[in-house]
Amino acid sequence: MAAPPDPSTRIFGVIARAAPRVVLIRRGPTKHVLLLTWDTSKHEFHSGQWFKGRIYEERCDLSPKGDKLIYLAASHKGELQSWTAVSRPPFLTALALWPNMGTWGGGGLFESDRVIAINSCYPAVTPRSGVRIPKDVRVVPIARWAGRGEDDPIRALRMKRDGWELADAGETKVYRTTKPYSWEFERPERWRKRRGNLILERRLLGIHEINGPWYAREHYLLDGQENILLALGRSDWADWSQSGELLFAREGRVHRVVIGAGDAPGKPDELIDLGALRFEEVPPPPDALSWSSKVVGKRIR
DSSP, X not given: OOOOOOTTOEEEEEEOXXXXXXXXXXXXXXXXXXXXXXXXXXXXXXXXXXXXXXXXXXXXXXXXXXXXXXXXXXXXXXXOOXXXXXXXXXXXXXXXXXXXXXXXXXXXXXXXXXXXXXXXXXXXXXEOTTOOOOTTOEEEESXXXXXXXXXXXXXXXXXXXXXXXXXEOOEEOOOOSSSSEEEEEEEEEEEEEEETTEEEEEEEEEEEETTSOSEEEEEEEEOTTOOEEEEEEEOSEEEEXXXXXXXXXXXXXXXXXXXXXXXXXXXXXXXXXXXXXXXOOOOOOGGGGOSSSOOOOEEEO
């Protein structure tokens, strides 16, 4: 088994369904989280706000246009210790929020640019002071199980909506406190997402790795006969871009793979290294407090 990547920086991406945009949730070290946006048509990156706490990336979602983010956050400090919020990425300042019961439930999905389905048992939206929520924006419970579960069932619901298929639910060993994982898969959980004749496969090896990530994942690019064309190995996240490039993150770096003629994958191309970034206070610009203004963070290379 390959050694786990450097645990200090992990990156998870959330892809917009109707725009060439990805929001990156960069975690590291420990409970320092930075939000970034990535224009995948130009491969430009913009950084926004940092947060001291935890963003639960599997319970996040982007509006189809990619201009709103819903997320579950927890600082475990103060009166409001955890909450679900809607913000303007790459900023985390809440336009609306719902208090949460610890890390049980929380997060949500955008059914459309104007319909927000929240995983909360608190039905009333709490707008930020001075921010008016448009009248045509509706907030609805995500399902009958709103406010329940942890990463699932919302994780599986979002993945299936976005074109992933569960190929194998896998099989885990019983919980244990010894290395390498608290829950190790004897047979990995496998999700697949097709793009033409190609298949992107995400394998979950274990949960709560000692001195490693919460989810230990590998990604593979397969052909139509399920032969491995490219093994990405241990990696935090991978998905298809709007233009058909394979995007992935590992060891604090973001990469792309261009698919050539005959579905031949090129060599992984490193686009940016986010490992050296460190926490700083970043106040939100005025546009981040509006539901309709264009918001742009600080461009980085």
